[in-house]
Amino acid sequence: MKDHHLKAWLRLVETGSIRGAARSLHLSQAAITKAVKELEEDLDAPLIVRSSRGVTLTECGHQLTLRARMAQAQLTLARQDIRQLQGAIPRAWRWRSRRWHSSVSCRRCCGRSGAACLWPTSQLMKD
Known part of the structure; x- marks a missing residue:
């Protein structure tokens, strides 16, 4: 269905x-x-x-x-x-390449792993 x-x-x-x-x-x-x-x-x-x-x-x-x-x-x-x-996510960043890194966390919006957040990897920090 x-x-x-x-x-x-x-x-x-x-x-x-x-x-x-x-x-x-x-x-x-x-x-x-x-x-x-x-x-x-x-x-x-x-x-x-x-x-x-x-x-x-x-x-x-x-x-x-x-x-x-x-x-x-x-x-x-x-x-x-x-x-x-x-x-809540700036339009320019919304559709960037989705190369996720499991060892990074978002410091901008949610603290989730890179796989769960749409922020670009440049905005992520290492765990």
């Missing part, structure tokens, strides 16, 4: 149709159908019942919706936390 599967699933639930989900995500209907099919295979359970009027969620589909919303909320919080942490 991947993030894009959950996004497609939640949009399908919001719109009530594969076509609506595809339009709002700017994907093909086949891509939405494939994501739902992969979810059903991964969970080994039917999630929707298709009809000419759209889709209806099964009991398993309702349960997945609850969990998918919680998972998406947690991913959103994680992304916000990461962005906040990155905001």
Whole structure:
């Protein structure tokens, strides 16, 4: 189960149709159908019942919706936390080469080993 599967699933639930989900995500209907099919295979359970009027969620589909919303909320919080942490690090240093040295500690922000900190090695001190 991947993030894009959950996004497609939640949009399908919001719109009530594969076509609506595809339009709002700017994907093909086949891509939405494939994501739902992969979810059903991964969970080994039917999630929707298709009809000419759209889709209806099964009991398993309702349960997945609850969990998918919680998972998406947690991913959103994680992304916000990461962005906040990155905001504390000067932009010029953020994407420097990631050659980590396990024998150095950060003296600028966190005291973590070099492998856990994004500060450049010039800002690190030996243990």
